Structure formats: structure tokens, C-alpha cells
Amino acid sequence: MTEPxxxxxxxxxxxxxxxxxxxLHGATLDVRAGEIVALIGSNGAxxxxxxxxxxxxxKVRSGDIRLHGQSITGASVEAIVRKGISLVPEGRHVFAxxxxxDNLLLGAYGLSKSExxxxxxxxxxxxxxxxxxxxxxxxxLSGGQQQLLxxxxxxxxxxxxxxxxEPSLGLSPLMVETVFEVIASxxxxxxxxxxxxxxxxxxxxxxxxxxxxxxxxxxRSGIASDLLADPTLSNSFLxxxxx
Amino acid sequence: xxxxFLLQLIVTxxxxxxxxxxxxxxxxxxxxxxxxxxxxxxxLLMVGGMLIISFRGAGWPLIAAVPxxxxxxxxxxxxxxxxxxxxxxxxxxxxxxxxxxxxxxxxMQGLAQIGWGSDPRYTPDFTPADRPxxxxxxxxxxxxxxxxxxxxxxxxxxxxxxxxxxxxxxxRSSSIDPMMARLSGINVRLISLIAFGAAGALAxxxxxxxxxVIGMTYATGSLIGVKGIAAAVxxxxxxxxxxxxxxxxxxxxxxxxxxxxxxxxxxxxxLAVVLVLLILPDGILGGRxxxxxxxx
Ligand SMILES: Nc1ncnc2c1ncn2[C@@H]1O[C@H](COP(=O)(O)OP(=O)(O)OP(=O)(O)O)[C@@H](O)[C@H]1O
Ligand SMILES: [Mg+2]
Numbered sequence: 001m002t003e004p005x006x007x008x009x010x011x012x013x014x015x016x017x018x019x020x021x022x023x024l025h026g027a028t029l030d031v032r033a034g035e036i037v038a039l040i041g042s043n044g045a046x047x048x049x050x051x052x053x054x055x056x057x058x059k060v061r062s063g064d065i066r067l068h069g070q071s072i073t074g075a076s077v078e079a080i081v082r083k084g085i086s087l088v089p090e091g092r093h094v095f096a097x098x099x100x101x102d103n104l105l106l107g108a109y110g111l112s113k114s115e116x117x118x119x120x121x122x123x124x125x126x127x128x129x130x131x132x133x134x135x136x137x138x139x140x141l142s143g144g145q146q147q148l149l150x151x152x153x154x155x156x157x158x159x160x161x162x163x164x165x166e167p168s169l170g171l172s173p174l175m176v177e178t179v180f181e182v183i184a185s186x187x188x189x190x191x192x193x194x195x196x197x198x199x200x201x202x203x204x205x206x207x208x209x210x211x212x213x214x215x216x217x218x219x220r221s222g223i224a225s226d227l228l229a230d231p232t233l234s235n236s237f238l239x240x241x242x243x
Numbered sequence: 244x245x246x247x248f249l250l251q252l253i254v255t256x257x258x259x260x261x262x263x264x265x266x267x268x269x270x271x272x273x274x275x276x277x278x279x280x281x282x283x284x285x286x287l288l289m290v291g292g293m294l295i296i297s298f299r300g301a302g303w304p305l306i307a308a309v310p311x312x313x314x315x316x317x318x319x320x321x322x323x324x325x326x327x328x329x330x331x332x333x334x335x336x337x338x339x340x341x342x343x344x345x346x347x348x349x350x351m352q353g354l355a356q357i358g359w360g361s362d363p364r365y366t367p368d369f370t371p372a373d374r375p376x377x378x379x380x381x382x383x384x385x386x387x388x389x390x391x392x393x394x395x396x397x398x399x400x401x402x403x404x405x406x407x408x409x410x411x412x413x414x415r416s417s418s419i420d421p422m423m424a425r426l427s428g429i430n431v432r433l434i435s436l437i438a439f440g441a442a443g444a445l446a447x448x449x450x451x452x453x454x455x456v457i458g459m460t461y462a463t464g465s466l467i468g469v470k471g472i473a474a475a476v477x478x479x480x481x482x483x484x485x486x487x488x489x490x491x492x493x494x495x496x497x498x499x500x501x502x503x504x505x506x507x508x509x510x511x512x513x514l515a516v517v518l519v520l521l522i523l524p525d526g527i528l529g530g531r532x533x534x535x536x537x538x539x
Contacts, residue, residue, distance in 0.1 A: 030497065033346060055426060057425075057426075076430070077425040077426060078425055078428045078429060078430045078431075080424075081426055081427065081428040082428045086426075087426050089422070089423070089426065092422055093422075093423040093426075095415070095416045095419045095420060095423065096419060097415070097419055098412070098415055098419065102412050102415075104410060105409070106412050106413070106416050106424075106427045106429075107427055109412070109413060109427050109428045109429055110428050110429075110513070113409075116409075153427070157428065
């Protein structure tokens with residue numbers, strides 16, 4: 001199968017799971033350059049499992065995952081991250097007990113000191129909220145500030161693809177807006193995004209394309225605005241959120 | 244009890260406590276990063292002591308014997324992880340890992356007995372003096388100054404590495420959230436290996452400083468290992484200040500307990516540890532509870 005030239009990440013018939021349990025039954029999707037792709041599906045559909053599989057936290061049992069056309073299937077988590085895939089997992093995974101700036105520097109772990117320092121400076125300028133709190137314990141930030149820190153940290157490495165698993169969960173409306181603005185701004189920085197969003201309408205409004213995952217396989221895909229307008233989708237799946 | 248006598252007790256206590264602090268720090272480092280309680284930590288100290296005695300016995304100057312000892316025990320710490328605990332950590336339960344470390348401590352004692360014999364081994368003070376330094380009627384031996392100074396340097400270096408370097412950040416992050424550490428591009432297994440090596444180096448510092456003060460035998464490590472754990476627990480099991488406070492508190496307790504009975508010194512001091520923990524369950528500096536579970 002030939003892919004469009006600008007495809008960054010390809011997930012090709014991937015099967016994975018936990019122990020005996022198979023969760024993804026041959027999921028296929030792709031993310032292209034500078035694109036925001038939404039991944040939607042009901043609770044337990046396998047969104048988080050897919051994110052974990054892409055980053056190597058879950059083993060690929062069959063199928064293939066390619067980044068820039070090169071297979072990363074079977075590579076270690078740290079190798080995959082260093083190749084350019086960053087994951088912001090569910091929950092707020094700051095390193096509590098460490099300073100905000102140390103958290104950020106960890107996002108650039110393995111880069112040279114000059115690259116790290118330059119990236120830190122750039123990131124702090126981009127996120128004034130974090131700049132003000134650079135020397136503060138990351139655990140002392142509010143939930144929203146923590147989520148912003150985790151996103152900023154994931155960007156420290158200038159990834160090709162950013163995977164976001166429910167980044168807005170539990171945030172105040174204002175903070176959701178801030179996080180979404182950051183995500184939207186990634187288009188200009190050439191970072192592709194795969195976004196899982198509880199608020200399906202907001203996610204589809206932000207995204208260029210979307211995939212619907214059901215029972216561990218992709219059930220539908222299309223232009224995000226088409227899916228948003230599709231009555232069958234909004235009735236069966238978006239439910240009350242679509243109103 | 245006059246003041247000089249009290250001060251003397253304190254000097255003795257702080258000197259012993261410094262050794263415990265070094266052992267405790269290694270213990271904490273390994274536990275925080277890997278979740279393993281390494282009961283072979285005391286044996287690493289013993290090997291450090293034995294090595295410096297052998298090197299100096301062979302005529303090496305301190306400037307060569309000290310780094311060689313530290314480097315070798317660092318490698319021994321790494322080897323323990325690479326060949327015994329690392330392979331077991333994926334499948335092993337906490338209990339089985341604990342048993343492995345107990346087994347390792349016995350093996351190391353056995354090998355030390357074969358290699359270095361059963362009789363106590365001695366080495367001169369680093370800077371032999373005719374008589375101890377006397378300040379306000381308190382005598383301080385030159386070796387006890389070496390011990391306190393050496394431990395301060397070792398823990399100072401540990402502090403700077405942990406707080407200021409990429410490796411230090413990687414060590415701390417791995418102890419806080421191992422999954423997120425991996426997602427930050429950190430090879431957590433390599434970091435675990437380094438934690439074991441560093442714990443070995445810290446134990447080696449304790450052992451090489453202590454060697455001139457006692458007759459070192461293959462069995463010296465086991466009791467000191469227990470004291471190191473006790474010091475770590477008293478200190479709250481979390482930080483360098485905790486290890487120092489815990490070590491010195493235990494050293495002082497022992498020094499006071501020796502007034503009651505030298506035979507019961509260890510028993511009394513460990514009993515005191517229990518009492519401290521009844522009052523402060525998280526230890527003296529333990530604000531935070533330890534978490535090592537991989538929260539995926
Ligand atoms: N650690 C695990 N061990 C075993 N099964 C798991 C584990 N994590 C998830 N599962 C199962 O995998 C399936 C998919 O879970 P997953 O977390 O990927 O769903 P999700 O789409 O992210 O759901 P949500 O919207 O609730 O976050 C579920 O049936 C879940 O029970
Ligand atoms: Mg999920």
C-alpha cells in the first residue's frame with residue numbers, strides 16, 4: 001500500500017493487549033504532517049491502549065507501526081520517544097517533588113546541554129505561566145497548570161508526533177481553552193497531533209481529521225467537520241454532548 | 244556527667260553516625276529508584292573495607308587505593324543489579340527480590356571469608372598521629388575527622404549529582420514516576436544500574452573510612468547493613484538530609500546506649516528506633532510516603 005508522501009505516523013493492522021486479553025484487533029490509521037487527528041470512541045474502546053501501543057508501553061503482537069516510513073515496532077519506549085513520538089498520558093504525570101524547570105529539562109533528556117538549555121528558555125518564554133513558577137515544586141501547581149506543564153514538557157524534545165490522551169479532563173473551561181490553543185498552535189510548529197478528547201465536539205472542532213474506534217478497531221474515519229455534521233454519529237455516539 | 248564527657252559521647256556518636264548515613268543513603272537511593280530493599284548493602288561496605296586494607300597492604304598510597312576501592316565497589320553494585328536483581332525484577336515479587344538480596348549478602352560474606360580469611364584485618368589510620376587532637380578536653384582522633392569529612396564530601400557529591408545533573412534528574416524522576424520517566428526517553432533499567440553502582444560507591448566510602456578503626460571481618464557488613472536500614476528508616480527514607488539525620492541520630496543513640504551496657508548497645512539503639520517510629524511513623528524527616536509503583 002502506498003501512503004501519501006507526507007504521512008508521518010502509520011499504524012498498520014496493529015494487534016495488542018494486556019496478558020491474555022487482546023484489546024486492539026487490527027487497528028489501522030495514519031497521521032500526516034502538521035495535522036491534528038482526533039481519536040474518538042466510547043469508554044473502554046481502546047484509545048488509551050492504542051496510545052500505549054504506539055509508544056511501546058504495550059507490545060505490538062502483529063501489524064506494524066512506522067514513523068517517517070521506518071518501522072518502530074518492537075523498539076523500547078525510550079527509543080521510540082527519542083525518535084520523535086511524545087505521549088501525554090491520561091492523568092497529570094508531573095514529577096512532583098521536582099522543580100518545574102527540572103520537569104521541563106527531563107522532557108529534553110538525552111539532548112546536549114546547549115540544546116536543552118535553549119529549548120528550556122524557548123519553552124519558558126512560550127508559557128509565561130510556567131516561567132513564573134519555574135523554581136516551584138511541580139506538585140504545588142494547580143491541576144490545570146500541571147497539565148500545561150506536562151504538555152510543555154512533551155514538546156521540549158520537538159517531537160514529530162504528539163499523542164495527547166484526554167488533556168482537558170478535569171480542567172476549568174479557561175484552562176481547557178489555554179490547552180486547546182496550545183494544541184492548535186502546533187500546526188504552525190510542524191508537530192502532528194493525535195488527540196483523544198472526552199469532549200468529542202470540542203475535539204472534532206479542533207481536529208482536521210478523525211477516527212472512530214470501537215472495540216479495538218477503527219470503525220469510521222473522515223474529515224473532522226464531516227463527522228461533526230453527521231447525524232448518525234452525533235445520535236449514536238456523541239449523545240447529549242452534541243447538543 | 245560533665246560537659247567534656249558529653250561532648251566526647253557526641254563526637255563518638257557523630258563519627259559512627261556518619262558511616263551509617265553513607266550506608267543509609269545508598270539504601271534509600273536503590274529503594275527509591277528500584278523499589279528493592281537491598282540487604283546486601285552492608286556487604287558492599289565490608290568489601291570496600293577489605294579492598295582498601297588489601298590495597299594499602301600492597302603498598303598503594305591512599306590517592307590510588309581510595310579511588311580504586313570506590314570504583315571496584317561501584318562496579319560490584321552494578322554487577323549485582325545486572326546479573327542478579329535486574330533479570331529477576333520483571334518477574335520477581337518484592338519478597339523474592341528481598342530473598343535474592345539476602346542470598347547475595349550471604350554469598351558475598353562467604354566469598355570474603357574464602358578470599359580474606361576469618362581473622363579480623365587491620366590497616367593504619369590514614370594520617371597516623373601520636374596522640375589524638377584535643378579540643379576542650381575532648382579528644383578527636385584523626386581518623387574520626389577523616390570519617391566525618393569523607394562522608395560529608397561523599398554526600399555532598401551525591402547531592403550535587405542528584406540536584407544539578409541530567410543523570411540526577413533521571414534518577415529522581417524514575418523514583419517518582421517510572422512510566423513517565425520512560426516516556427521522557429529515560430532508560431530506567433540503566434538508571435537502576437547506576438543507582439546500584441552509586442549505592443556501592445557510597446558503601447565503599449563508609450567501608451574504607453571505617454577500616455582503620457575496627458578489625459574488619461567478612462561479617463562486619465551484616466550488622467552495619469541493618470544499622471544503615473535503621474538510619475534510613477529514622478530519617479524518613481527519602482532524602483540526603485534524612486539519611487544524615489537518621490545516621491547521626493542512630494550513632495548518638497548507640498553512643499548513649501554504650502553507657503548502659505556495651506553488650507546491649509545495638510539492642511538498645513534499635514529499640515530506640517522502634518520508639519521513634521511509634522511516635523513518628525514516617526521517620527524524622529519523612530513528610531512524604533514512598534511510592535514506587537508503576538502507575539500506568
Ligand atoms: N492494565 C490493564 N490490564 C487489563 N486490561 C486493561 C488494562 N487497561 C485497560 N484494559 C482494558 O482494555 C480495554 C480498553 O481500555 P482503554 O483504557 O484503552 O480504553 P479507553 O478507550 O482509553 O477508555 P476511556 O475512555 O475510559 O479512557 C478496556 O476493556 C479495559 O478494561
Ligand atoms: Mg483512556
